Amino acid sequence: MRSPFRRFARSRPGLVGLTIVLLLIAGAVAAPLLGASDPLQTSPAAFRPPGTQWLLGTDNLGRDLWSGVVYGARVSLVVGVLAALLSAIVGIAIGTVAGFTGGRVDAWLMRGAELFQTIPQFFLALIVVALIGRGLEKIIVVLGLLGWPLTARLIRAEFLSLKEREFVEAAHALGMSASRIAVRVILPNALPPAVVATSLGVAEAILLEAGLSFFGLGDPNLVSWGLMLQNAQGYLRRAWWMAVFPGVAIFLAVFGFNLLGDGLNDAMNPRLRRRL
Amino acid sequence: MPRYVLGRFFQAFPLLLGVVTIVFVLIHLAPGDPVLALVGDFPAPEEYVRKVREEFGLDRPLIEQYVRYVGNLARGEFGYSFVQRRPVLQVIGERAAATALLTGTALVVATLLGVGLGLIAARRPSTVLDATVSGAAVVGFSVPVFWIGQLLILLFAVTLGWLPAQGMVSLRVGPTGWDRVLDVASHLVLPATALALRLVAMTTRLTRASLLEVLGQEFIRTAEAKGAGPRRVLGRHALPNALLPLVTFVGYNLGFLLAGSALIETVFGWPGVGRLLYDSVFTRDYPVLLGIFLTVSLSVVLANLLTDLLYAYLDPRIRHAR
Numbered sequence A: 001m002r003s004p005f006r007r008f009a010r011s012r013p014g015l016v017g018l019t020i021v022l023l024l025i026a027g028a029v030a031a032p033l034l035g036a037s038d039p040l041q042t043s044p045a046a047f048r049p050p051g052t053q054w055l056l057g058t059d060n061l062g063r064d065l066w067s068g069v070v071y072g073a074r075v076s077l078v079v080g081v082l083a084a085l086l087s088a089i090v091g092i093a094i095g096t097v098a099g100f101t102g103g104r105v106d107a108w109l110m111r112g113a114e115l116f117q118t119i120p121q122f123f124l125a126l127i128v129v130a131l132i133g134r135g136l137e138k139i140i141v142v143l144g145l146l147g148w149p150l151t152a153r154l155i156r157a158e159f160l161s162l163k164e165r166e167f168v169e170a171a172h173a174l175g176m177s178a179s180r181i182a183v184r185v186i187l188p189n190a191l192p193p194a195v196v197a198t199s200l201g202v203a204e205a206i207l208l209e210a211g212l213s214f215f216g217l218g219d220p221n222l223v224s225w226g227l228m229l230q231n232a233q234g235y236l237r238r239a240w241w242m243a244v245f246p247g248v249a250i251f252l253a254v255f256g257f258n259l260l261g262d263g264l265n266d267a268m269n270p271r272l273r274r275r276l
Numbered sequence B: 001m002p003r004y005v006l007g008r009f010f011q012a013f014p015l016l017l018g019v020v021t022i023v024f025v026l027i028h029l030a031p032g033d034p035v036l037a038l039v040g041d042f043p044a045p046e047e048y049v050r051k052v053r054e055e056f057g058l059d060r061p062l063i064e065q066y067v068r069y070v071g072n073l074a075r076g077e078f079g080y081s082f083v084q085r086r087p088v089l090q091v092i093g094e095r096a097a098a099t100a101l102l103t104g105t106a107l108v109v110a111t112l113l114g115v116g117l118g119l120i121a122a123r124r125p126s127t128v129l130d131a132t133v134s135g136a137a138v139v140g141f142s143v144p145v146f147w148i149g150q151l152l153i154l155l156f157a158v159t160l161g162w163l164p165a166q167g168m169v170s171l172r173v174g175p176t177g178w179d180r181v182l183d184v185a186s187h188l189v190l191p192a193t194a195l196a197l198r199l200v201a202m203t204t205r206l207t208r209a210s211l212l213e214v215l216g217q218e219f220i221r222t223a224e225a226k227g228a229g230p231r232r233v234l235g236r237h238a239l240p241n242a243l244l245p246l247v248t249f250v251g252y253n254l255g256f257l258l259a260g261s262a263l264i265e266t267v268f269g270w271p272g273v274g275r276l277l278y279d280s281v282f283t284r285d286y287p288v289l290l291g292i293f294l295t296v297s298l299s300v301v302l303a304n305l306l307t308d309l310l311y312a313y314l315d316p317r318i319r320h321a322r
Helices: A004-009 A012-029 A065-101 A103-118 A121-132 A136-146 A148-162 A166-173 A178-190 A192-214 A225-233 A240-268 B002-029 B034-039 B046-055 B062-074 B088-123 B128-142 B145-159 B177-215 B218-225 B230-252 B254-268 B273-283 B286-314
Strands: none
Touching: A004 A012, A004 A240, A012 A065, A012 A240, A065 A103, A065 A136, A065 A148, A065 A178, A065 A192, A065 A225, A065 A240, A103 A148, A103 B002, A103 B286, A121 A136, A121 A192, A121 B002, A121 B254, A121 B273, A121 B286, A136 A148, A136 A192, A148 A178, A148 A192, A166 A178, A178 A192, A192 A225, A192 A240, A192 B254, A225 A240, A225 B145, A240 B128, A240 B145, B002 B034, B002 B062, B002 B286, B034 B046, B034 B286, B088 B128, B088 B177, B088 B230, B088 B254, B088 B273, B088 B286, B128 B177, B145 B177, B145 B254, B177 B230, B177 B254, B218 B230, B230 B254, B230 B286, B254 B273, B254 B286, B273 B286
C-alpha cells in the first residue's frame, strides 16, 4: 500500500488544486508586493479599461480592480478556511459523540443533522446576517455553524464501522477509558473523509460568501469579490471588465479547493472515490 | 409500502417543526426587540406594533409565544409587509410562478444534459473523453451562477444583442397568444442556462459515478453473458438502476437550486421570489424575509418527501417490502 502522500502526488487534480490554492494564499499574503494599493481608494479615473496603467481597469468610482481582486482574496480565503474549519470542529465533535455513544443520543443528533441538511443554507445565512448585522466574523460563524452535518455524518459512519474492529477491542482490554478510546484510538482513523469534506467545504463557503456579498450582505468595510460583482451589475453595458475579473477570481478559488478535495479523496479514501 | 409512506410522513413532520423552531429562535436572537423582526425596519403605526405584540404574546413566557407562533403559521398567517402594505403570503404567492418557471426549466434541461453527459463519460471510463467530461464537470461545479449570468448578458445581450438581458416580458408584446409565449421564452433562455450550469455539472458527476457502480455489479455480467449487446446492457439494464439515486438527488438539491435562482433572478431582473428576497434585504422587510425562508424550507421538506415516495415507488425492493 502506497502512502497517502505518494498517492496525492500522483493525483493530477490534487496537484493542480494545491498549486492554485498555494498561489492564491501567496497572493493574498503578499498583496502589497503585487502592486496592489488601497482597493477602496477612489480616483477621478473612472471606467478605465484594462491596460498598462490599470492592469484590470478601474470601476465606476475610479477604484483599481487589480487591487480589489488581490485584497479580495484575503476576505474570501479567510472566510472560506475559517468557516470550513469551524464546520469541521463542530462536525467532528458531533459525529464522534453520535457514532461512539449510539442509541438515543445518536438518533437525536442525526435528526439535527438531517434538519440542517434540509434547510437551504444560503437562505438561512442570509436571514441571520440580515437580522444580526453584517461583519466578517459574523459571516464566518454563521457559515461555519451551517456546514457541519456532512462532516458529522462521515465521522459517525467511520466510528460505527471502526468501533467493532480488533484494535479498539484491544484498547478496551488494556483498560483505557471510553473517552480516551474515542478520541485517541478511533478518531485519528476516522478523520480522512472529514479532511476531504473540509476542503470541499472551503469551496462551498467561498461561494456562499460571494453570494451573500452579491446580495449586499458582506462586510461593509472590506472589499470582496461578491461585492465587486454586485457593483459591476449596474455597469454591464459600460464596463465588462468590472464583471469579468472578480468572477474569474471566485472561480479560481472555488475550483482550486474543489480539485484539492478530489485529490485528497483519491489519496486518502481510494474506496470512497467520487462518493462526495 | 403503505407502512413506508406513513413512516415517511411522520419523518417529515419533525423537520417542519424544526424549521419553524429555527425561525422562532432567529426572531428572538436578533438584537433589539423581537417585534422588529416581525414588523420590519419600517415606521409601522404604533397601534399595529401593539397588535403584533398582543397577537404573538411578546410579553408572555417564551413557551407560550412559541405555541402562538406555530398556531399563527398553521393558520397561514405569515405576517404583514409594511413596505408593500399587504400580507406576506400574498406578496410571495404572486412571485412563485415566475420562480417555478425558471427553476423548473433549469431542472429539466440540467437533468437531460447531465444524464447524457454522465452516460458518455461512464461508457468509456478513464479515456480522454471521460476525462474531458469529468474535468468540465468540476469546472461547471466551481463557477458562481450569478457570475455566469453576467457573462451571458455580456456576450448574448450586450455584445451580440440576440437575447434580452432583463425582465420576463417585453412591454410592447400583447398579453396573450403565441407572441407572448415566444417573448417569455426568449427572456427565459439566458437565466435558465445560467441556473442550469451548476446542476448539469452535479448531475453529470452523479450519473457517471452511479453508472460505474452499477456496471460493476453481477447482474450486468449476467446480462452480457446472455448475449445482450453493449447498447442494451447500458440502456435497459444499467441506466434505470443508475438513475434511481437521481430521484432523491433532485429533492435534496431543490434548496441549492432555489438559492441559485435567487441570485440569477437578481442578475436578470426576473420577477420571482429571489428578486423579492433581494429587494426585501434592502428595504429591511423582515416579515417578507422570514416568510420566504419559511416557504423555501417547507418546499424543500415537501420535495424531499415527494421524491422519497417516488423513489420507493420506483424501487421494487421498497415497493414490495412489507
